[in-house]
Amino acid sequence: MDLTYTEEEEAFRAKLREWLGQVLPTLPPKPDPNDWPGRRTYDMGWQRRLYEAGYAGLHWPVDAGGQGATPTQHLIFLEETERAGAPYVGANFVGLLHAGPTIAAEGTAQQKQQWLPPILRGDEVWCQGFSEPDAGSDLAALRTKAVRDGDEYVITGFKIWTSHAEVADWCELLVRTEPSAPKHRGISWLAMPMDAPGVTIRPLRTLAGSTEFAEMFLDEVRVPVANRVGEENDGWRVTMVTLSFERGTAFVGEVVACRRTLTALAGEARKNGRWDDPALRRKLALLSAEFAALWRLTQWNVSESEATGGVPGIGGSVFKLRYSHARQELYDTAAEVLGAGALDLDHEWVLDRLSSLSYTIAAGTSQIQQNIIAERILGLPKGR
Amino acid sequence: MHFQLTDDQRALQQGMRELLAGRFDRDALRAAVERPGTLDRALWRELGEAGFFALRLPEDDGGVGLGAPEAVLLFEEAGRALLPGPLIATHLAAGVVKGAADGSVVVTQADGPLIEWYEAADAVAGEEITDGATVPVRSVDPLTPLHRLHEPAAAGDPLVGLFTAAEQLGSAARTTEMAVQYAGEREQFGAAIGSFQAVKHLCAQMLARTELARAAVYAAAVTGDLADIASAKLLADEAAVRCARDCLQVHGGMGFTWEADVHLHLKRAWVRKERWVSQGALTELLAELLVEVG
Numbered sequence: 001m002d003l004t005y006t007e008e009e010e011a012f013r014a015k016l017r018e019w020l021g022q023v024l025p026t027l028p029p030k031p032d033p034n035d036w037p038g039r040r041t042y043d044m045g046w047q048r049r050l051y052e053a054g055y056a057g058l059h060w061p062v063d064a065g066g067q068g069a070t071p072t073q074h075l076i077f078l079e080e081t082e083r084a085g086a087p088y089v090g091a092n093f094v095g096l097l098h099a100g101p102t103i104a105a106e107g108t109a110q111q112k113q114q115w116l117p118p119i120l121r122g123d124e125v126w127c128q129g130f131s132e133p134d135a136g137s138d139l140a141a142l143r144t145k146a147v148r149d150g151d152e153y154v155i156t157g158f159k160i161w162t163s164h165a166e167v168a169d170w171c172e173l174l175v176r177t178e179p180s181a182p183k184h185r186g187i188s189w190l191a192m193p194m195d196a197p198g199v200t201i202r203p204l205r206t207l208a209g210s211t212e213f214a215e216m217f218l219d220e221v222r223v224p225v226a227n228r229v230g231e232e233n234d235g236w237r238v239t240m241v242t243l244s245f246e247r248g249t250a251f252v253g254e255v256v257a258c259r260r261t262l263t264a265l266a267g268e269a270r271k272n273g274r275w276d277d278p279a280l281r282r283k284l285a286l287l288s289a290e291f292a293a294l295w296r297l298t299q300w301n302v303s304e305s306e307a308t309g310g311v312p313g314i315g316g317s318v319f320k321l322r323y324s325h326a327r328q329e330l331y332d333t334a335a336e337v338l339g340a341g342a343l344d345l346d347h348e349w350v351l352d353r354l355s356s357l358s359y360t361i362a363a364g365t366s367q368i369q370q371n372i373i374a375e376r377i378l379g380l381p382k383g384r
Numbered sequence: 385m386h387f388q389l390t391d392d393q394r395a396l397q398q399g400m401r402e403l404l405a406g407r408f409d410r411d412a413l414r415a416a417v418e419r420p421g422t423l424d425r426a427l428w429r430e431l432g433e434a435g436f437f438a439l440r441l442p443e444d445d446g447g448v449g450l451g452a453p454e455a456v457l458l459f460e461e462a463g464r465a466l467l468p469g470p471l472i473a474t475h476l477a478a479g480v481v482k483g484a485a486d487g488s489v490v491v492t493q494a495d496g497p498l499i500e501w502y503e504a505a506d507a508v509a510g511e512e513i514t515d516g517a518t519v520p521v522r523s524v525d526p527l528t529p530l531h532r533l534h535e536p537a538a539a540g541d542p543l544v545g546l547f548t549a550a551e552q553l554g555s556a557a558r559t560t561e562m563a564v565q566y567a568g569e570r571e572q573f574g575a576a577i578g579s580f581q582a583v584k585h586l587c588a589q590m591l592a593r594t595e596l597a598r599a600a601v602y603a604a605a606v607t608g609d610l611a612d613i614a615s616a617k618l619l620a621d622e623a624a625v626r627c628a629r630d631c632l633q634v635h636g637g638m639g640f641t642w643e644a645d646v647h648l649h650l651k652r653a654w655v656r657k658e659r660w661v662s663q664g665a666l667t668e669l670l671a672e673l674l675v676e677v678g
């Protein structure tokens with residue numbers, strides 16, 4: 001067990017820090033959360049800078065246009081960019097963390113060539129069209145159907161909760177290609193251009209007030225068969241190969257940020273006198289222990305995936321379950337620190353508190369996470 | 385960075401698990417429960433021979449020359465097996481109190497208001513305890529005799545906290561296994577109770593608690609940092625106590641019996657939770673550090 005970084009890793013960190021120090025002051029001001037074109041431009045501008053500096057797709061394999069960095073280097077990257085206050089992946093989330101890795105793992109050489117470089121350069125935004133009104137936790141129950149017509153699929157259906165749909169160029173879409181097969185075996189994975197005729201987007205407002213996701217109506221949308229990644233009806237497996245990526249490192253930067261927020265909360269409490277409440281001090285201390293441990297668990301998971309060649313172990317689900325809960329506790333505690341200030345939407349922590357409410361739902365609810373741990377890790381029998 | 389067990393560490397862990405499976409199996413555990421206050425001296429010497437007490441002594445001093453991370457792995461195994469005795473005090477006394485290193489003497493140490501195994505021990509490390517300074521306590525844990533001190537001793541070495549956390553981790557991992565095993569076997573309503581979500585989710589939370597505590601305990605062993613040890617102790621205490629409670633719940637009425645081992649884990653976890661620094665003082669310490677950093 002070794003928690004020290006090698007000379008090479010430290011050199012990587014130093015170079016990155018230096019670059020961040022130069023580039024961050026040159027960034028334009030952050031756009032308004034409701035200005036979607038502005039957000040897209042901002043997020044993609046950051047991706048472009050990463051690309052030009054050789055940090056795009058850091059941990060992607062070299063044949064996918066990545067840098068082939070080790071998981072530890074990737075961890076350092078996420079840690080340092082967060083520390084320095086660099087922008088998040090934002091609109092690039094699906095491209096960089098799910099659709100891209102899926103194409104890299106399962107796509108043909110031609111598909112990789114077509115789709116990966118624009119993701120890495122920050123030219124194209126992807127969204128994820130998986131969930132449907134009647135297929136959420138039970139994703140495999142999805143009904144959006146794709147019927148083969150020559151070398152095209154004709155797609156009709158209804159997707160929901162599609163984040164970033166308004167500004168996306170492509171959608172990784174799960175469709176049913178074989179209605180009579182068992183539900184997991186009749187699904188295919190397609191790349192759908194968002195400007196195809198028949199795609200209608202209706203933004204949905206979240207409880208935080210902004211439109212983070214949308215409904216997506218698909219009315220006889222034609223997508224070339226060549227846009228299918230993996231075999232026909234093998235889309236479930238294709239998707240699952242990389243779904244664990246989402247749970248692996250997607251929140252690393254946020255853990256670093258949460259630890260900083262805790263310190264800021266303590267500072268604020270000292271200023272406004274709430275620090276004198278021992279119950280509050282105790283809550284903050286327990287959160288501090290929790291987030292410190294989540295950071296160690298991240299290091300453990302990263303080291304494990306380095307040893308096993310990228311297969312995420314049990315740590316991913318455990319991390320997601322505890323982190324999403326801890327994040328909500330953190331912002332509930334922030335509200336205690338703020339007192340009446342917790343009702344003021346102009347306070348950053350209040351918006352963060354609202355958005356933290358989605359953490360136990362998105363990317364697999366906490367209940368589903370517990371089912372996964374119980375059945376796949378602990379081997380308990382499947383229930384009804 | 386490579387935050388995973390090395391092959392040597394894995395082998396050490398495995399070796400300890402095998403030693404205890406052979407020398408302190410369930411029958412031995414239950415026999416010990418029936419003989420409160422007596423320690424198996426032969427086993428103590430065997431632990432000594434296996435290097436349990438001399439693990440961190442330099443090789444030049446006749447020790448094994450390993451560090452806190454390795455010691456943590458051994459204490460984790462001891463916690464899993466519910467091995468009784470003042471293991472940590474004797475381990476810390478190796479090289480200080482003659483005979484501690486090879487397990488020929490049993491050393492205990494006062495810790496706050498309590499002292500474990502006072503009558504069975506051959507020596508007390510640290511400040512001397514005069515007769516009349518202690519009163520026996522009817523200990524909640526049948527495997528940990530306790531005395532109360534009239535004058536509480538100072539909080540011990542942070543290593544007491546670290547190794548206690550490791551024992552708690554081992555116990556949490558074991559009660560999680562016990563719950564999962566029972567949930568897979570016991571049937572009600574025509575199905576294994578482990579197929580019911582309410583039971584599944586208890587088990588999933590047990591694993592999550594245990595694995596998060598593991599990351600914290602192992603990291604604290606590597607860094608030796610006081611804040612890391614404090615965090616690890618808090619999380620491991622919580623994991624051991626909560627997992628024992630959930631394990632009891634999964635076992636139903638059986639869990640409430642003297643016959644089942646669950647109560648032994650719960651009671652020992654309670655004893656260990658009181659060790660080193662109080663929960664209140666630990667949280668105050670971490671809170672203070674938040675302010676200092678900010």
Ligand SMILES: Cc1cc2nc3c(=O)[nH]c(=O)nc-3n(C[C@H](O)[C@H](O)[C@H](O)COP(=O)(O)OP(=O)(O)OC[C@H]3O[C@@H](n4cnc5c(N)ncnc54)[C@H](O)[C@@H]3O)c2cc1C
Binds near residue numbers: 212
């Ligand atoms: C902010 C946000 C962004 C999102 N972005 C996207 C996106 O970009 N693309 C996309 O495809 N999807 C997206 N989603 C959708 C997300 O994946 C789903 O919301 C999630 O999978 C849950 O599905 P559901 O909303 O239909 O809830 P349901 O599945 O209806 O769940 C309702 C409740 O029932 C519980 N439940 C359901 N099944 C079980 C079970 N078997 N055992 C125990 N409890 C159960 C759930 O835990 C939950 O508490 C997003 C969601 C959010 C909140």
